[in-house]
Amino acid sequence: MIRLRNMKPSFWNNKDFGTGPFKQLFDYRRMWLLAVGFSLMFTLVPMLSAGLFDFMVTKNAMERELFQRTARLVSNTRRSVTFFLEERRAALEFIVRSNSFKDLKKPLQLSRYLKALQVTFQGFTDLGVINDKGIQIAYVGPFELEGVDYSKQLWFREVLLHGVYVSDVFLGYRQVPHLVIAVSHKLQDGSAYVLRTTIDTIQFNSLLADLKLDKDSDAFIVNQNGVLQTASRRYGKVMERMTLPVPEYSARTQIEEVTTDDGKWLGVGYAYIENTPFILLVIERKDDLMSSWYSTRTRLLLFMFVSTMVALVAIFSVATHLIKKIHLADEKRLVAMHKLEYENKMASIGRLSAGVAHEINNPLAIINQKAGLIQDLFLLKKMYAKDEKLLDLVEWILKAVKRCTAITMRLLSFARHMDKHISFVKVEKVFDEVLGLFGKEAEHRGITINVEVGNDIPLIESDRGKLQQVFLNLVNNAFAAMDRGGKLSVKVERENPDFICIVVTDNGCGIPQEALDRIFEPFFSTKKKEGGTGLGLSITYGIIRELGGKLTVQSIVEKGTTFRIELPLKSRSKKMENK
Amino acid sequence: MKVLLVDDEEELISAIAERLSLRGIEASCAVTYIDALYQAKIGAFDVAVLDVKMPTMSGFELKSKLQEICPDMKFFFLTGHGSAADFESASQDIGKEYYLMKPLDINVLVQKLREVTIK
Numbered sequence: 001m002i003r004l005r006n007m008k009p010s011f012w013n014n015k016d017f018g019t020g021p022f023k024q025l026f027d028y029r030r031m032w033l034l035a036v037g038f039s040l041m042f043t044l045v046p047m048l049s050a051g052l053f054d055f056m057v058t059k060n061a062m063e064r065e066l067f068q069r070t071a072r073l074v075s076n077t078r079r080s081v082t083f084f085l086e087e088r089r090a091a092l093e094f095i096v097r098s099n100s101f102k103d104l105k106k107p108l109q110l111s112r113y114l115k116a117l118q119v120t121f122q123g124f125t126d127l128g129v130i131n132d133k134g135i136q137i138a139y140v141g142p143f144e145l146e147g148v149d150y151s152k153q154l155w156f157r158e159v160l161l162h163g164v165y166v167s168d169v170f171l172g173y174r175q176v177p178h179l180v181i182a183v184s185h186k187l188q189d190g191s192a193y194v195l196r197t198t199i200d201t202i203q204f205n206s207l208l209a210d211l212k213l214d215k216d217s218d219a220f221i222v223n224q225n226g227v228l229q230t231a232s233r234r235y236g237k238v239m240e241r242m243t244l245p246v247p248e249y250s251a252r253t254q255i256e257e258v259t260t261d262d263g264k265w266l267g268v269g270y271a272y273i274e275n276t277p278f279i280l281l282v283i284e285r286k287d288d289l290m291s292s293w294y295s296t297r298t299r300l301l302l303f304m305f306v307s308t309m310v311a312l313v314a315i316f317s318v319a320t321h322l323i324k325k326i327h328l329a330d331e332k333r334l335v336a337m338h339k340l341e342y343e344n345k346m347a348s349i350g351r352l353s354a355g356v357a358h359e360i361n362n363p364l365a366i367i368n369q370k371a372g373l374i375q376d377l378f379l380l381k382k383m384y385a386k387d388e389k390l391l392d393l394v395e396w397i398l399k400a401v402k403r404c405t406a407i408t409m410r411l412l413s414f415a416r417h418m419d420k421h422i423s424f425v426k427v428e429k430v431f432d433e434v435l436g437l438f439g440k441e442a443e444h445r446g447i448t449i450n451v452e453v454g455n456d457i458p459l460i461e462s463d464r465g466k467l468q469q470v471f472l473n474l475v476n477n478a479f480a481a482m483d484r485g486g487k488l489s490v491k492v493e494r495e496n497p498d499f500i501c502i503v504v505t506d507n508g509c510g511i512p513q514e515a516l517d518r519i520f521e522p523f524f525s526t527k528k529k530e531g532g533t534g535l536g537l538s539i540t541y542g543i544i545r546e547l548g549g550k551l552t553v554q555s556i557v558e559k560g561t562t563f564r565i566e567l568p569l570k571s572r573s574k575k576m577e578n579k
Numbered sequence: 580m581k582v583l584l585v586d587d588e589e590e591l592i593s594a595i596a597e598r599l600s601l602r603g604i605e606a607s608c609a610v611t612y613i614d615a616l617y618q619a620k621i622g623a624f625d626v627a628v629l630d631v632k633m634p635t636m637s638g639f640e641l642k643s644k645l646q647e648i649c650p651d652m653k654f655f656f657l658t659g660h661g662s663a664a665d666f667e668s669a670s671q672d673i674g675k676e677y678y679l680m681k682p683l684d685i686n687v688l689v690q691k692l693r694e695v696t697i698k
Contacts, residue, residue, distance in 0.1 A: 358659055362588055364682050365588070365681040365682040365683065366588060366591045366594070367682075368682035368683065369590075369591055369685070370594050372594070372598055372685050373594045373598050376602075381601070401682055402682075
């Protein structure tokens with residue numbers, strides 16, 4: 001929190017933006033917000049939307065590709081499975097068409113066919129002929145099934161109706177999964193008979209095993225009740241119900257997205273295999289398939305994040321820097337304007353007082369001479385008796401004139417030095433002139449003024465008027481800080497061969513540290529309510545710097561304040577004279 | 580010793596003239612530069628005391644005109660302007676003894692007048 005406050009630029013809390021129609025020009029916070037806002041809008045919005053667009057496009061492409069892959073796989077496998085069953089059905093069809101019912105009933109003939117089928121196709125376990133009453137009239141195979149009555153069974157009615165039947169997978173007598181394929185054949189007399197075979201599903205399984213799936217993918221067949229017809233890797237064993245829901249019927253290959261109970265995201269491709277109870281399912285775990293996409297996505301997001309951060313930092317710092325500059329420039333301009341105004345004011349006061357002083361000086365001179373003449377007459381002419389009382393009065397008039405003269409002289413001297421002019425100056429004399437202006441006030445308020453001047457203070461090359469202004473300001477401040485009975489001391493000493501040092505110390509109220517830090521800042525004033533402009537010390541500081549000197553301050557609250565001026569013996573530059 | 584006082588304030592110079600005459604110095608007054616030049620032609624003055632700031636002609640201009648008439652004449656300047664320190668720097672050109680401040684101490688004037696005329 002503290003660090004955040006330190007980072008706040010100086011203009012942030014600048015509430016002093018004046019009044020009038022142009023006050024928005026000085027609302028730096030608003031300016032900053034606008035700059036940052038617009039920059040952010042014009043950088044981040046295009047960047048983020050481009051990023052987002054790219055993100056969506058890439059993601060969609062990846063997903064579509066994945067779907068297509070699954071769909072292809074499903075279609076191909078369906079074709080294989082269909083072909084597998086169709087092949088076997090066709091074989092049975094061939095047998096019934098190429099033989100008469102009479103021949104087929106012969107066990108020898110039937111077993112020859114079974115052998116042939118086993119050699120050609122593998123997986124054929126048995127072969128039976130069933131008449132239209134549902135009685136198995138001939139059978140070759142490992143069991144004794146001749147004479148079994150199938151008439152009540154559903155499949156039998158089905159095969160008579162549709163001409164072909166493929167059963168669900170079931171566990172045969174040897175606990176091996178089997179399925180039944182049956183075809184019916186109509187005889188010329190209108191009756192029909194059925195050729196039925198049992199096929200073990202080893203071949204059927206190997207069809208799916210040949211698919212070369214990823215280790216996380218799965219392909220298997222279920223019946224329409226969701227019972228697994230072939231083994232699956234993850235979703236149940238043969239003859240169990242699979243753990244996924246049975247997909248809805250569709251004549252074409254379909255892809256669905258399924259989220260399992262444990263939160264896995266699956267792509268399920270399926271196809272209903274025509275004329276069979278089978279549904280082919282290909283399951284791909286999208287999470288794993290998309291992992292390459294995830295790493296791309298992470299990189300993309302990271303890149304977006306980093307570039308957003310860089311843009312943010314850049315925008316913030318550039319905006320802050322610029323607004324700071326503007327703020328500084330405005331402040332400088334304001335200071336310059338105020339300084340000019342202040343100097344103009346001082347010059348006007350100077351001219352006014354000079355005019356007044358000069359005008360008063362002439363009648364004063366007359367009073368002086370007339371009173372002098374009266375004095376002369378009393379002293380020198382015998383015709384006027386020596387009247388002590390009147391002489392005394394004249395004396396008083398002359399004294400008063402002298403005092404007036406001192407005042408007008410001082411005023412004139414101030415006015416004279418308003419213009420910039422470098423000359424040889426006796427510092428203590430300038431100080432005496434300034435202190436003279438405060439003489440009466442000091443007397444009234446019981447303030448003692450003590451001036452100590454070292455013996456080795458030479459004339460210095462400086463601007464007399466400026467020095468007067470500086471001393472006047474410092475003494476004025478000291479007087480404002482002191483109560484009755486205060487002490488003001490001024491020390492002028494030679495610091496080193498190139499500098500003299502003037503120390504003005506008062507025992508007034510002092511300045512607290514936080515004000516001391518800002519004391520030379522323009523417009524910083526603790527006397528704003530009493531009409532302080534906050535310019536006095538900043539101008540004083542400026543003048544001392546202009547004269548090539550240094551102004552420092554030390555203060556203890558309730559103990560007093562010390563201002564220390566260092567002034568060079570030689571004027572720093574000739575530029576000042578040309579100004 | 581004869582002294583010519585020139586200032587546009589008649590009351591001032593007349594009082595000074597009277598005070599000088601009380602001290603045995605003969606003084607004439609001139610309120611305008613025309614009067615001053617006229618008097619300079621008639622009477623032989625040893626010293627002229629000129630106000631620096633007068634209407635129509637400054638004391639310095641008047642000085643050079645008077646010098647044409649009486650080359651031996653000595654000059655004092657009276658001024659109501661500036662501080663003591665100012666004079667020190669300004670009077671370096673003309674010479675300290677020739678520069679006097681208003682309001683004027685009559686004893687200072689008498690002393691200066693004596694100094695110049697003795698030389």
